[in-house]
Amino acid sequence: MEKMPKWADVVLIPLISLILAALLSALVILAIGEDPIAAVKMMVTGALGSTYGWGYTLYYATNFLFTGLAVAVAFHARMFNIGGEGQAMLGGLGVALVCLYIPWPHWSLALIFAALGAALFGAAWAAIPAYLQAKRGSHIVITTIMFNFIAAAVLNYMLVNVLKPAGAMDPATARFAEAVHLPSLHELLVPFGINFSKSAPANVSLLVAVAACFAVWLLIWRTRLGYEIRAYGHSEPGALYAGISPVKITMIAMLISGGLAGMMAINNVMGEAERLVLNSTEGAGFIGIAVALMGRNHPFGVFLAAILFGFLYQGGAELALWTSIPRELIVVIQALVILFTGALDNMVRIPLEKIFLALRKEKA
Amino acid sequence: DPALIFDLGGKFDKSFNEAAFMGAKRWADETGGSFREIELQSEAQREQALRRFAEAGSNPIVMAGFAFADALGQVAADYPDTKFTIIDMVVDAPNVRSVVFNEHEGSYLVGMMAAEASKSGTVGFIGGMDIPLIRKFACGYAQGVMAANPDAKVIANMTGTTPAAWNDPVKGSELTKAQISQGADVVYAAAGGTGVGVLQTAADEDILSIGVDSNQNHLHPGKVLTSMMKRVDNAVYEAFSDGADMETGFSVMGLANGGVGYALDDNNAPLVSDEMKAMVDAAAAKIASGELKVHDYMSDDSCPALSF
Amino acid sequence: MEFLTIIQVLDSTVRLATPLLLACLAGLFSERAGIFDIGLEGKMLMAAFLSAAVAAVTGNVWLGLLAGIASSLVLAGLHGVASITFRGNQLISGVAINFLAAGMTVLIAQDWFQQGGRTPSLLREGRFGGLELPFAIGPSDAEAAGRPLSELIAEAGMFQQVYSELLSGHSILVYAAFLAVPLTWWVLFRTRFGLRLRAVGENPAAVDTAGVSVVGLRFAAVAICGLLCGIAGAYLATALQAGFVKDMTAGRGFIALAALIFAKWRPWHAMGACLLFGLLQAVALRFQNIELGSVTIPVQVMDALPYILTVVILAGFVGKAIPPRAGGEPYVKER
Amino acid sequence: MTAPAIELKGISKAFGPVQANKDISISVAPGTIHGIIGENGAGKSTLMSILYGFYKADSGEVWINGKKTEIPDSQAAISAGIGMVFQHFKLVENFTVLENIVLGAEDSGLLMPSLTRARKELKALEEEYELFVDPDKRIDEIGVGMQQRVEILKALYRKAEILILDEPTGVLTPAEADQLFRILDRLRAEGKTIILITHKLREIMEATDTVSVMRRGEMTATVKTAETSPEHLAELMVGRKVLLRVDKVPAKPGKPILEVENLRVVDEAGVERVKGIDLNVRAGEILGIAGVAGNGQSELLEVLGGMRPGTGTIRLNGTPLPLSGAGSDGRARRAAHVAHVPEDRQREGLIMDFHAWENVAFGYHHAPEYQRGLLMDNAALRADTAAKMEKFDVRPPDPWLAAKSFSGGNQQKIVVAREIERNPDLLLIGQPTRGVDIGAIEFIHKQIVALRDEGKAILLVSVELEEILSLSDRVAVMFDGMIMGERAADQTDEKELGLLMAGVAGEAA
Ligand SMILES: Nc1ncnc2c1ncn2[C@@H]1O[C@H](COP(=O)(O)OP(=O)(O)OP(=O)(O)O)[C@@H](O)[C@H]1O
Numbered sequence A: 001m002e003k004m005p006k007w008a009d010v011v012l013i014p015l016i017s018l019i020l021a022a023l024l025s026a027l028v029i030l031a032i033g034e035d036p037i038a039a040v041k042m043m044v045t046g047a048l049g050s051t052y053g054w055g056y057t058l059y060y061a062t063n064f065l066f067t068g069l070a071v072a073v074a075f076h077a078r079m080f081n082i083g084g085e086g087q088a089m090l091g092g093l094g095v096a097l098v099c100l101y102i103p104w105p106h107w108s109l110a111l112i113f114a115a116l117g118a119a120l121f122g123a124a125w126a127a128i129p130a131y132l133q134a135k136r137g138s139h140i141v142i143t144t145i146m147f148n149f150i151a152a153a154v155l156n157y158m159l160v161n162v163l164k165p166a167g168a169m170d171p172a173t174a175r176f177a178e179a180v181h182l183p184s185l186h187e188l189l190v191p192f193g194i195n196f197s198k199s200a201p202a203n204v205s206l207l208v209a210v211a212a213c214f215a216v217w218l219l220i221w222r223t224r225l226g227y228e229i230r231a232y233g234h235s236e237p238g239a240l241y242a243g244i245s246p247v248k249i250t251m252i253a254m255l256i257s258g259g260l261a262g263m264m265a266i267n268n269v270m271g272e273a274e275r276l277v278l279n280s281t282e283g284a285g286f287i288g289i290a291v292a293l294m295g296r297n298h299p300f301g302v303f304l305a306a307i308l309f310g311f312l313y314q315g316g317a318e319l320a321l322w323t324s325i326p327r328e329l330i331v332v333i334q335a336l337v338i339l340f341t342g343a344l345d346n347m348v349r350i351p352l353e354k355i356f357l358a359l360r361k362e363k364a
Numbered sequence B: 001d002p003a004l005i006f007d008l009g010g011k012f013d014k015s016f017n018e019a020a021f022m023g024a025k026r027w028a029d030e031t032g033g034s035f036r037e038i039e040l041q042s043e044a045q046r047e048q049a050l051r052r053f054a055e056a057g058s059n060p061i062v063m064a065g066f067a068f069a070d071a072l073g074q075v076a077a078d079y080p081d082t083k084f085t086i087i088d089m090v091v092d093a094p095n096v097r098s099v100v101f102n103e104h105e106g107s108y109l110v111g112m113m114a115a116e117a118s119k120s121g122t123v124g125f126i127g128g129m130d131i132p133l134i135r136k137f138a139c140g141y142a143q144g145v146m147a148a149n150p151d152a153k154v155i156a157n158m159t160g161t162t163p164a165a166w167n168d169p170v171k172g173s174e175l176t177k178a179q180i181s182q183g184a185d186v187v188y189a190a191a192g193g194t195g196v197g198v199l200q201t202a203a204d205e206d207i208l209s210i211g212v213d214s215n216q217n218h219l220h221p222g223k224v225l226t227s228m229m230k231r232v233d234n235a236v237y238e239a240f241s242d243g244a245d246m247e248t249g250f251s252v253m254g255l256a257n258g259g260v261g262y263a264l265d266d267n268n269a270p271l272v273s274d275e276m277k278a279m280v281d282a283a284a285a286k287i288a289s290g291e292l293k294v295h296d297y298m299s300d301d302s303c304p305a306l307s308f
Numbered sequence C: 001m002e003f004l005t006i007i008q009v010l011d012s013t014v015r016l017a018t019p020l021l022l023a024c025l026a027g028l029f030s031e032r033a034g035i036f037d038i039g040l041e042g043k044m045l046m047a048a049f050l051s052a053a054v055a056a057v058t059g060n061v062w063l064g065l066l067a068g069i070a071s072s073l074v075l076a077g078l079h080g081v082a083s084i085t086f087r088g089n090q091l092i093s094g095v096a097i098n099f100l101a102a103g104m105t106v107l108i109a110q111d112w113f114q115q116g117g118r119t120p121s122l123l124r125e126g127r128f129g130g131l132e133l134p135f136a137i138g139p140s141d142a143e144a145a146g147r148p149l150s151e152l153i154a155e156a157g158m159f160q161q162v163y164s165e166l167l168s169g170h171s172i173l174v175y176a177a178f179l180a181v182p183l184t185w186w187v188l189f190r191t192r193f194g195l196r197l198r199a200v201g202e203n204p205a206a207v208d209t210a211g212v213s214v215v216g217l218r219f220a221a222v223a224i225c226g227l228l229c230g231i232a233g234a235y236l237a238t239a240l241q242a243g244f245v246k247d248m249t250a251g252r253g254f255i256a257l258a259a260l261i262f263a264k265w266r267p268w269h270a271m272g273a274c275l276l277f278g279l280l281q282a283v284a285l286r287f288q289n290i291e292l293g294s295v296t297i298p299v300q301v302m303d304a305l306p307y308i309l310t311v312v313i314l315a316g317f318v319g320k321a322i323p324p325r326a327g328g329e330p331y332v333k334e335r
Numbered sequence D: 001m002t003a004p005a006i007e008l009k010g011i012s013k014a015f016g017p018v019q020a021n022k023d024i025s026i027s028v029a030p031g032t033i034h035g036i037i038g039e040n041g042a043g044k045s046t047l048m049s050i051l052y053g054f055y056k057a058d059s060g061e062v063w064i065n066g067k068k069t070e071i072p073d074s075q076a077a078i079s080a081g082i083g084m085v086f087q088h089f090k091l092v093e094n095f096t097v098l099e100n101i102v103l104g105a106e107d108s109g110l111l112m113p114s115l116t117r118a119r120k121e122l123k124a125l126e127e128e129y130e131l132f133v134d135p136d137k138r139i140d141e142i143g144v145g146m147q148q149r150v151e152i153l154k155a156l157y158r159k160a161e162i163l164i165l166d167e168p169t170g171v172l173t174p175a176e177a178d179q180l181f182r183i184l185d186r187l188r189a190e191g192k193t194i195i196l197i198t199h200k201l202r203e204i205m206e207a208t209d210t211v212s213v214m215r216r217g218e219m220t221a222t223v224k225t226a227e228t229s230p231e232h233l234a235e236l237m238v239g240r241k242v243l244l245r246v247d248k249v250p251a252k253p254g255k256p257i258l259e260v261e262n263l264r265v266v267d268e269a270g271v272e273r274v275k276g277i278d279l280n281v282r283a284g285e286i287l288g289i290a291g292v293a294g295n296g297q298s299e300l301l302e303v304l305g306g307m308r309p310g311t312g313t314i315r316l317n318g319t320p321l322p323l324s325g326a327g328s329d330g331r332a333r334r335a336a337h338v339a340h341v342p343e344d345r346q347r348e349g350l351i352m353d354f355h356a357w358e359n360v361a362f363g364y365h366h367a368p369e370y371q372r373g374l375l376m377d378n379a380a381l382r383a384d385t386a387a388k389m390e391k392f393d394v395r396p397p398d399p400w401l402a403a404k405s406f407s408g409g410n411q412q413k414i415v416v417a418r419e420i421e422r423n424p425d426l427l428l429i430g431q432p433t434r435g436v437d438i439g440a441i442e443f444i445h446k447q448i449v450a451l452r453d454e455g456k457a458i459l460l461v462s463v464e465l466e467e468i469l470s471l472s473d474r475v476a477v478m479f480d481g482m483i484m485g486e487r488a489a490d491q492t493d494e495k496e497l498g499l500l501m502a503g504v505a506g507e508a509a
């Protein structure tokens, strides 16, 4: 017998956790001497009050969709991929190479191959931790953390010593050719007579991310591979019994995960910066963890959570622009969200279970 | 209102960004005006900050740091009615004023002082990120050292190859210790926030240091020989004062127009002897008049006095 | 390479290994008790900030140290509540704590000092100075001789160089960190508390049925972890540097974890691992690109070396590292 | 009359919606051995864990030696003189015996004095009760029998006057079990009180003075052992008359289906678990593998089912099957028409969080009838599940229910339905009725026999001798990774098999 209806587990607990995180965040804002209500107002208008705000919110959400899905897929196989950051960095490298060295006739073709390149590089970066986990039992959490640092060094080396145009000061690649410029939402929506802000960076990658969401949903709940991933995630002895190879599933799940994280680069590198800079990932790999946790590892949940975090990011940027509240406030809010939805969920669940039990007894 | 955008080192790096901030503050104090400002957290924010301020009607918008060049190149054309000022880099657009400094000239002067103050005949240079701009500092410095003491040795180190190098006091401190062990007894830090660690260690280890950008003499009174002043504050102040109808184009700030120089105040007065001062002032006059030409590393990517 | 240069690199190794060692021992206590802690980084960062802040405000470095420890203990308590009391996921709790510290430090610092998330630079009394051992050549000798210290040391004999440069002149926290190693060993393997602590990381049910509180033991371990992380953070901000700058721990918490695995959760080995990582950092700091014959090792390789090494170690090339058996799992009596 | 050593009054305990103990009262006289029996999940372990302070009761009182005693934790239980040997031992595997004994009962902050004293005291205890162990061996270096001694010594070292043993003989050979009962006798003679939980009625009859019966969380009866019989106890346990016999006609064995030659299995730790086994199973017969748990039967089943690699030869219908590398996994076995009901349904046979319909595809998720293009045909799968549930009388017959929401018996029915309905040539079946109630046992046994009568080969592994004897046509006994002997089921008995299980080779081995 279930202790609690499923909807309570899926909707009620995250919601209550979120409210707790929000309340605590409000206290933090109060504590630094600012007005939480005004801050929230500014965040909401800044992030959702205009097509400009939406453009940024959706741009960030696109990043988080990719990294969130990456964490979610790995998590279905019970692996905690903390390496989204590094995988996304390497994905950026893949995109840069594809965009810099091949003269593309049209952005659509470039997008397809850039996405492939990004996924390939991201997957390759996940492959070693995956292999070590599968074959040597090295803890994937530690190895993926280490690979984040190593990715930063690799990127650093590539940008400083290989890709930086001669004479340039900052470690970044040259700007990509005009032909690989991805249409922004503005450009996409003009034909429909919608005037979306021109300066916002949200672009066609958003559609790719949404498609990825759907694809992940199909993969996990409608295919044999997804079935095997979930079965392995729930029980390794069970998987062995059913003839599901743990090594194979570990590898495949991590490769898909790394590929998804890498594909984030079509948004931030190809769609926004149009060149590869250091730290272009901006911690989106880590946000992906929170996004997946909040979304309960379901693509639709990930979608909602990605929008929430996109909102937080853009709202936070607005706060930093117009007030003296540092952007780190957003980091704190994220921390609280992760803490309450991820680590302290039992704090909400236990009393809730008691309530539901009491309700049921009453009914019986 | 005008707006000021700081680079990654942050507003209070005691150096470059802080100088920019001081300029803006001076303007605000004098005119009673107000300005917008933002400290960036990441590369990706540059363009967003520029656009946001431009759309919100800030004019002019001043950005401190060469790293804005790419973003500004993208944005400037979209806001033809907004004036931009970029420091340390040239961006060719009708509504952009590019301010560059002759850092090699100022560094030459402090190099002379270092050579004079050194007992061991070995002096050090610690740069931030290894980019041509910082090599320009190092090269001017080395030329000054050689001018004062042709037998002197200059040890030059860079902190790193990425923007993180502007903000790594631990590494600055370790590099200083390494240079001290190689005999250096005067160290010039051109490394933004990293320099804080350099100056600190120099003071701890009882040798002299030379600050950069802002006047850093007060950080460790009696331990900082001087500071190479790069008047970013003036550049910001001027841009703010000129307001929305400022002249755009290319502007060079050198010794001749007070754009660079060395700092002398109560904190370092006991360290600077009269003859040292006379010598340096003479050199400064010659450079200002064009009689003495200090080689600029960035002109041909090479340095006669130092190899990297 | 010159002898003195080697000594100086080793000297800087000791300085750089100290925060790693403290954090590593912190992790050792926690993980030996079955609580994984990837939040070492966050605790150190928080302690670094608060110790610098309090030292800056009061001008007393010892008050700073206490404040740093207290703040680290608060985060440790949070980790304990999440992972022991509420049996949450220890990894997630650790991630959250890292985020929390990264954000809170800057937020409070900005609110408090308005210096862009830093503390003011610490003056002499606000910092831990070097401790001069007897008979060592130190700043006082230099002052007496009126010559730079480096000269005096360069002229001294080899033994004196080792003694004065490498062994003497560190802050008291460095000596404390290295003393903590035998102390940790003794506590773990020679005391009742240590026996119980190790047992609770291997099989909490055995401890529970033996009539000892699992929760109490684990909280004690987490608290010790907090204490040591607090010292590590305070060392970073008030001894190694003179103030707090944002993200100043720069991944040291993760390297400490790696060292812990390398050491297979043993105190003496932990010291060895931390010294190794410290050495790698010292070399990477001092030398930009290292030339080995015809090949040049780029600085990025040196920067990444500790992490690469960790992966290699994890891959089991130096024997399998078996973590405490109950590690990472909340203790749940009721299925 | 002296006060009872233990008296429980109105103990209740719920785990979430499961009421494990309902208003239980019981009284145990000092210096006696008191047995507790009951089906799986009846609440025996829960009750004892409450007495030992491991769980906290929702309500009720505990009286020790006539005094009301609060037992909030195990420390309190130990102070009250209670010791407990759990069904699953609570030992720290990489500690020595001595360290395990001292843990929690140290004298002072420093370890050395405690260890020294414990070493001395241990020697005395060992001699007094003939409980010999090497104090410096690590737990993972000694066998389960030894480990159990350590647990008993742990309790005695803490001066336990009341000793609780939860299913102590499940992991022991008959010989080891006999020895245990001798020790218990001795303890009783010393005046100690013992509570013994077991499923084996024989042990109850031989060892105990009184016995209590639990059913579905309630204490249904307490009787003097001398005044009862196994049949009566069984009836008390299940609530109706039980007849534990399987109806079956003699086997008509056909051609050999499974042939095994020199099969060897080395486990992850490098220990050889199966040491060169030869056997065969014919069409239309059931070969039972008997043995004390841990003697290689599990590994045998797993290697045949493709769950772990081995060496040697196995042939199915004359075709060799690979034992390692490609084509040796569970999927390949299923393709070769080998079905497998694993020993542990919750760990292996089912994904507890999956719906019933997802579990019905478990292992067969590649089957063509469950596919529609690139995707799985979930609708077809659900229809199939509903049909199987109906046929196997799974209750409740709801394909959407998660596997964990079914009771043990019904979970097992889902697994058995899935495997038997595949119509395999060979059925591997381990512990088919472990933790399953008697109604379901009858049903599952009937299905197995029906499959045999269709001419399929069946390899049955069970630790329950009764089950082996009543189901199998032939019985092979495993001991220490080898087959000790093989008997026709109708020409042997529990006694003979028991000897073989203890490693004593029979004449015809
Ligand atoms: N820790 C627990 N959490 C949740 N439910 C539990 C727990 N322990 C036992 N139960 C449930 O309580 C009931 C009684 O379990 P208990 O272990 O006491 O049975 P038992 O009589 O000892 O069975 P067995 O013969 O299998 O040992 C069962 O339904 C079981 O599933």
Ligand SMILES: Nc1ncnc2c1ncn2[C@@H]1O[C@H](COP(=O)(O)OP(=O)(O)OP(=O)(O)O)[C@@H](O)[C@H]1O
Pocket: A001, C335, D018, D039, D040, D041, D042, D404, D405, D406, D407, D408, D409, D410, D435, D436, D437, D440
């Ligand atoms: N580990 C567990 N966690 C949660 N609930 C459990 C667990 N084990 C058993 N239960 C629940 O406890 C109840 C009793 O379980 P148990 O296995 O003892 O069933 P049972 O009464 O013996 O039924 P059956 O007659 O089918 O064997 C079931 O409803 C089951 O859902």
Ligand SMILES: [Mg+2]
Pocket: D039, D040, D041, D407, D408, D409, D435, D436, D437
């Ligand atoms: Mg049952």
Ligand SMILES: [Mg+2]
Pocket: D044, D045, D046, D087, D166
């Ligand atoms: Mg039990």
